[in-house]
Amino acid sequence: MPEAMIEFREVSKAYGASIAVDRLSLDVPRGQITVFVGPSGCGKTTSLRMVNRMVEPTSGTILVDGRDVSTLPAARLRRSMGYVLQAAGLMPHRTVVDNIATVPRLNGVSRRQARARAHELLDVVGLSQGLADRYPAQLSGGQQQRVGVARALAADPPILLMDEPFSAVDPVVRQELQRELLRLQQDLGKTIVFVTHDIDEAVLLGDRIAVFAVGGRLAQVADPEELLRAPADEFVAGFVGRDRGFRHLGFYDDGGLSLDETPTVALSQLGAMAPAEWTVILDGAGRPAGWASPVSPGTVVTGGSLHRAGGTLRSALDSALSSPSGRGVVVDDDGRFLGTVAATAVLAAAERRRAAVPEEA
Template sequence: MAIEFRAVSKRYPDGTVAVDDFSVLMPAHKTTVLVGSSGSGKTTLLRMINRLIEPSGGVIAIDDEPIAERDPVKLRRGIGYVLQNAGLLPHFSVVDNIATVPVLNGVPRGRARERALELMDVVGLERGLAKRYPSQLSGGQQQRVGVARALAVDPNILLMDEPFGAVDPIVRRELQTETIRLQRELEKTIVFVTHDIDEAFLLGDQVVILEKGARIAQIGTPEQIIENPASDFVADFIGVERGTRALHAKQTPRGTVLVDAAGRTQGVLVEGAA
């Protein structure tokens, strides 16, 4: 399902303009990443898709149907939502956390639990963890439960708000890889919020770089943005002159290698490839 923002704005009651005239098409079955610094309006954009926040102006449409005309509860049934701290219910076991929403929707408990176990397989959680409580899981495992729970209603759309912000870098990398695998297998339309540009480039088919007021600094594939940053702001934000993206060629007896700004060799230059 494609999601389209048409001239959407959001002004909070205190006068803060969090989103100012935002228009973007998020294609079906692709991952769109919203990336920007703190306060740029990413979460506001995301939460307008499932109507946890109502826009002050403009239209948001899913497959061309404006969501303002849809019943919010029914709308949310088709949309999975994953949050940074996983948002699990502390007194519910893993399996019941995953099964909660289907049970609320009327699926018999036994059937919902069965499906929850299947979803544990999908997100790479051992079924042996099913009876544990969230506090008995690692941060990475909790996040996987959060993803399984979001998938439990079999949504076409998955909203992910900094889902891996609170886990350590190694687990984060694992979860990122899992997200790419899940996307390939399940073909959901994913909207992913992060302030980490590397995560954005890794996961995004389409990356939207935001400035304050959710103004679009650049939108494109990771390749388009890296190869042709639209402004000094974007060049600076994506770090074209720093870290792993600032590569220079170094000659070695066996050929040319590429070295990043920190002096680490990142790879070998293969002439004529790609």
């Protein structure tokens, strides 16, 4: 069993004189999420579609599970992989269950069985059974995308090809769908190729990230941590963006970050208190409710993100920087107050981690 589920070997695609994909060589590991990211027109969709032969390469070879796809019947190849599109690509005149049951039906599964499986898949992707007999136009964008994912999973294919599946929904729904996909993937362990424009989405979802540059050139393949830490060239550095140093802190846990003791006051005692310094106000359960400020006694100053102990240095730094007192509030898993942390302490911890990571040769 080859370790790479999909192998691109010197694959090119030309449309007339213009090169959409330029000698792409890339291994897509089995059971992982590989993200194709890059600016518009750089050949991500074309590369994806050559895997299931919706597009034929001009030259080069693509192997799936060790077999040259050009030797496999295109229609069967297509049905053997799940495919999810940006606009979900649902059939408008078919109900949700019938949409989900499409590929199993084409594979010869009985209507009853295919529909029973479709109903199970509604649960898997977090849709209520009440939606089963609706038509796509009667669903929200996020619901349509979930149906799209369910349909791609229906025949239980080992490979899922996903082309900007979450880009047409609002940021909140998108975040939900991303979390769902990660949760699903923990159980399913599919080989997923996921296309996006969005470097944050790539970093969140990808086990590996392939960055494409204009002209269909592969600029870098790396895991997310390495990509942010060591972009291969100017193009990748520009693409992964200005905040990459800050985002990179998301790869460091907060181990070794020591908490400072900070004065606290019970919410019920607040009225009687004239704080000499910033003081954390705790509710009856020991959870932070805000800050008491030395300059405006008796008021609850809110704002500032909470940092959950065990989280990342990114969240610790955000908590310090967003806090009205300049000190990040650290809580346990139940949301109870543990202590505070200063931005400088987080930066010192980041510096220790950085120094401990050997430079790439």
